[in-house]
Amino acid sequence: MRKIHFTADTHFGHMFALTKRMRPFKSLSEMDELLVTRWNERVSPDDEVYHLGDVGHDHHDRLAELLGRLHGHIHLVLGNNDPRPLMEATRRFVSIVEMREIAIGGQRIFLCHYPLREWPNAWRGAWHLYGHVHGKFNSQPHGLSLDVGVDSHGFGPIGIDIVAAEMRLRAPGVAA
DSSP states (O other), X not given: OOOEXXXXXXXXXXXXXXXXXXXXXXXXXXXXXXXXXXXXXXXXTTOEEEEOSOOBOTTOTTHHHHHHTSOXXXXXXXXXXXXXXXXXXXXXXXXXXXXXXXXXXXXXXXXXXXXXXXXXXXXXXXXXEEOSSTTTTTTSOOTTEEEOBGGGTTTSOEEHHHHHHHHHHHSTTOOO
């Protein structure tokens, strides 16, 4: 059975993520390899993944190779570090968009790289998933929104079941 996962901010090959975000790795190659391992531990080859931006550094010569090792059918919501021509050139993404609204089991979910204070159908129970902030807002959640970036979730994607559980904590009675 195909499962659905979400992630953001992998920043493959990006020294900024290693140094400024203080990720616990000794080198970029160690970080990249752990990200691939965690991804493939959580995602099966037939699963669907929504990556909410900041995939990898645009000067990373191994980016296409690393992306080719990742399981799943990957949809990309562009982040501020994702030049569209480079992302298209990897030929790894099923779709590439700026923002996206999806529905899973009747639950509307708005996907954007950036955290928003308001999103389509927020007042009707729609969820908002984002990246960009590397866990900065985890201690102060805003409504039915969630940072799905790797820095907030053990350096790997999270399944829809984890997202739904988190949303139930924020608003008891939430379905999915």
